[in-house]
Amino acid sequence: MSPVEQFPAARLKIRVRGAVQGVGFRPFVYRLATRHALSGFVLNDSEGVLLEVEGQRLHPFVAALREEPPPLARIDDMDLTAIPPTGSARFEIRASIAGRARTRLIADAATCDACLSELFDPASRFYYYPFVTCTHCGPRFTITRHMPYDRAQTSMAGFPLCWDCARDYADPKGRRFHAETIACPRCGPSLSQPVETIAATLREGRIVALKGIGGFHLLCDAGNEAAVSRLRARKQRGDKPFAVMVANAASADLVATPTAAERTLAESKERPIVLMRRRNCLAPSVAPGLAHVGIMLPYAPVHHLLFHALAGEPPADAPWQGRALPVALVATSANPGGEPLVIENDDVRLGRLADLVVSHDRPIVARADDSVMAVVAGAPAYIRRARGAVPEPIDLGQDGPVVVGLGGTLKTTVTVTRGREAFVSQHIGDLDTAAAIRFHRESLTHLLAILDVTPEAVGCDGHPDFHTTRMAVASGLPVFPAQHHVAHIAAVAAEHRLQGPLLGLALDGHGHGADGGAWGGELLRIEGADWQRLGHLAPLALPGGDRAAREPWRMGLAALDTLGRAHEAAALFPDMPAAQLARTLEGAGRTTSMGRLFDAVAGLLGLCSRQNYEGQAAMALEALVHRPRSLAGGYQVRDHVLDFRPLLGAMLDCRDDPQTGAELFHGTVIEGLLAWIGIAVAEHGRLPVALGGGCLINRVLAEGLAAGLKARGIMPLMARQVPPNDGGLSLGQASLVRHWLMAGAKSAKEEPCVSPSLCA
Numbered sequence: 192m193s194p195v196e197q198f199p200a201a202r203l204k205i206r207v208r209g210a211v212q213g214v215g216f217r218p219f220v221y222r223l224a225t226r227h228a229l230s231g232f233v234l235n236d237s238e239g240v241l242l243e244v245e246g247q248r249l250h251p252f253v254a255a256l257r258e259e260p261p262p263l264a265r266i267d268d269m270d271l272t273a274i275p276p277t278g279s280a281r282f283e284i285r286a287s288i289a290g291r292a293r294t295r296l297i298a299d300a301a302t303c304d305a306c307l308s309e310l311f312d313p314a315s316r317f318y319y320y321p322f323v324t325c326t327h328c329g330p331r332f333t334i335t336r337h338m339p340y341d342r343a344q345t346s347m348a349g350f351p352l353c354w355d356c357a358r359d360y361a362d363p364k365g366r367r368f369h370a371e372t373i374a375c376p377r378c379g380p381s382l383s384q385p386v387e388t389i390a391a392t393l394r395e396g397r398i399v400a401l402k403g404i405g406g407f408h409l410l411c412d413a414g415n416e417a418a419v420s421r422l423r424a425r426k427q428r429g430d431k432p433f434a435v436m437v438a439n440a441a442s443a444d445l446v447a448t449p450t451a452a453e454r455t456l457a458e459s460k461e462r463p464i465v466l467m468r469r470r471n472c473l474a475p476s477v478a479p480g481l482a483h484v485g486i487m488l489p490y491a492p493v494h495h496l497l498f499h500a501l502a503g504e505p506p507a508d509a510p511w512q513g514r515a516l517p518v519a520l521v522a523t524s525a526n527p528g529g530e531p532l533v534i535e536n537d538d539v540r541l542g543r544l545a546d547l548v549v550s551h552d553r554p555i556v557a558r559a560d561d562s563v564m565a566v567v568a569g570a571p572a573y574i575r576r577a578r579g580a581v582p583e584p585i586d587l588g589q590d591g592p593v594v595v596g597l598g599g600t601l602k603t604t605v606t607v608t609r610g611r612e613a614f615v616s617q618h619i620g621d622l623d624t625a626a627a628i629r630f631h632r633e634s635l636t637h638l639l640a641i642l643d644v645t646p647e648a649v650g651c652d653g654h655p656d657f658h659t660t661r662m663a664v665a666s667g668l669p670v671f672p673a674q675h676h677v678a679h680i681a682a683v684a685a686e687h688r689l690q691g692p693l694l695g696l697a698l699d700g701h702g703h704g705a706d707g708g709a710w711g712g713e714l715l716r717i718e719g720a721d722w723q724r725l726g727h728l729a730p731l732a733l734p735g736g737d738r739a740a741r742e743p744w745r746m747g748l749a750a751l752d753t754l755g756r757a758h759e760a761a762a763l764f765p766d767m768p769a770a771q772l773a774r775t776l777e778g779a780g781r782t783t784s785m786g787r788l789f790d791a792v793a794g795l796l797g798l799c800s801r802q803n804y805e806g807q808a809a810m811a812l813e814a815l816v817h818r819p820r821s822l823a824g825g826y827q828v829r830d831h832v833l834d835f836r837p838l839l840g841a842m843l844d845c846r847d848d849p850q851t852g853a854e855l856f857h858g859t860v861i862e863g864l865l866a867w868i869g870i871a872v873a874e875h876g877r878l879p880v881a882l883g884g885g886c887l888i889n890r891v892l893a894e895g896l897a898a899g900l901k902a903r904g905i906m907p908l909m910a911r912q913v914p915p916n917d918g919g920l921s922l923g924q925a926s927l928v929r930h931w932l933m934a935g936a937k938s939a940k941e942e943p944c945v946s947p948s949l950c951a
Contacts, residue, residue, distance in 0.1 A: 747794025
């Protein structure tokens with residue numbers, strides 16, 4: 192019998208855990224208690240929300256508490272204890288109790304419909320106010336320094352409430368009751384320039400740096416080729432695609448052809464950038480050579496005001512009079528040359544990037560890029576996990592020690608575990624600059640602060656020269672290096688709460704192998720932290736080492752070499768001197784990488800000889816595919832090694848028809864991988880198969896593998912809560928460290944042996 196049924200007219204002590212701070216939970220409880228004529232109190236503390244209620248209608252109160260939480264709240268568990276009644280006469284919201292945090296902070300949320308209505312209501316004091324917010328929307332993670340979530344712990348602490356805002360804050364009937372971000376034009380943050388000035392600058396084809404929630408955006412008219420090209424040159428971005436912001440879902444239909452699932456994802460409270468098939472109305476240099484473009488909808492009040500201003504009638508004497516109004520804006524991170532996202536108002540680099548810099552005076556505590564997502568195999572998947580998603584935790588299924596995963600060196604994130612949850616940081620990026628390394632430490636420090644935990648051990652990549660490896664060693668904590676591809680698969684297993692055994696297919700560009708080699712196309716068997724390398728792709732030469740990842744012609748040369756046709760290189764790559772071609776192969780290492788196999792095919796087909804951003808060659812290949820098809824006899828499997836040499840030979844015949852080559856390549860690779868997995872299933876049983884690694888960003892490949900496995904009665908496990916690329920490595924590392932610690936290991940020396948042949 193529950194406490195409610197046992198004591199129908201008693202007092203209940205209720206502990207609520209989950210995403211229950213900063214979401215309007217206390218005012219929700221207050222209104223609910225008032226509705227049911229109950230007395231008592233509610234407060235925030237280090238574990239979440241604590242309340243006591245007393246009266247006759249406890250049962251309907253508890254039912255409503257479970258079934259009617261605020262829009263941003265998520266209840267993980269609720270403990271009820273019957274206690275003696277006190278005879279209290281009223282219900283009150285009490286001051287928060289500080290302590291070691293056990294609750295969690297929610298992610299930033301897009302402007303809610305109620306605030307949007309006030310934004311354009313002339314009768315509202317929030318009319319045209321670019322920082323309108325309430326308990327149902329607005330920034331959280333990016334403005335909070337510590338928990339519990341109170342105004343004094345956020346960057347709103349420097350904005351004392353005016354009389355009107357103080358009244359709303361204290362009014363239990365309103366949705367701003369105890370809304371820590373409440374502010375209005377009289378007492379809150381302000382923009383440095385009017386929205387009309389921003390709109391006018393964009394209409395003129397110029398570039399604007401606009402400070403938002405997680406950092407500065409660089410904006411320009413996405414239909415103006417001159418403006419987009421100028422932005423690309425100033426940012427030194429090469430051909431890497433830009434994201435595009437449109438006013439609403441109807442506007443998205445003008446520049447792309449979203450599916451229903453993509454439209455729903457774009458309209459979610461997270462407001463991520465969503466990959467959609469593009470129309471041909473955007474400037475060509477928005478996403479050169481690609482079939483898809485990243486589309487996002489406005490998520491901050493200033494974005495809505497800006498599109499409203501752009502849609503208005505320009506003055507009769509305006510120099511842009513008569514031109515088409517922008518329906519889409521390039522909205523890209525203000526981070527020159529791979530540096531972290533700019534958040535400081537006085538950063539001098541902004542003036543070199545933009546014609547107009549628009550800041551505001553609310554400090555950003557935690558910088559956060561926009562999340563990037565796609566709908567893959569019928570469900571959302573992350574390409575970059577940041578604003579709107581962080582710090583939502585990943586449930587690991589069981590309690591465990593507090594550990595840290597530091598990630599790799601590309602697309603880096605950090606992960607901190609607490610109890611049964613893993614908290615993955617926002618996207619940090621590539622750790623190839625001092626500023627990026629500082630941001631990495633900054634992100635870890637902030638995550639530890641809001642979680643209020645002390646790590647017991649640290650996980651890192653197995654590569655000895657990574658900054659994250661050196662950082663782990665310098666931490667003074669027990670260090671557990673994790674093999675790169677095992678961490679990829681462990682991340683997928685962690686989010687699906689699987690201990691194993693399972694099979695893992697890890698496909699990426701490069702990872703330090705347990706034998707010291709360059710891995711990247713691996714078939715693994717994993718159980719907990721124990722793993723075995725069952726097979727790999729047939730090795731190719733790696734001419735020039737790391738340069739091969741930037742110059743696909745080198746991998747094309749490697750393909751010719753493995754086919755015994757290196758003598759044809761001069762004809763295939765006429766821009767390269769014959770002597771250089773010969774020297775390039777001398778002393779080259781070997782790689783089993785699927786990413787380099789993509790590069791080799793792009794080189795053979797003449798699609799991309801040099802790439803100025805990671806994955807450019809593979810994305811160009813994918814963009815050509817309408818319907819993947821398989822080449823008979825295009826692969827071989829011998830001694831668990833998957834060899835695509837027959838397919839590489841066929842690519843030489845498709846140089847004049849790259850679309851056919853791309854379709855044959857994708858279809859044959861999918862068929863070969865499925866056959867390879869089938870052999871492993873026959874030997875090890877019908878285990879689930881986790882798909883991980885950066886190559887799984889390729890939608891054609893990922894969906895082909897998932898559908899093929901399902902057709903064979905095999906369960907595919909795909910990355911959904913973190914990216915399959917290196918953005919998920921830190922989660923896999925942290926999960927493996929937990930397994931090792933719970934198995935009794937005390938240091939890296941006690942890490943379970945992965946395979947006798949690989950531990951030698």
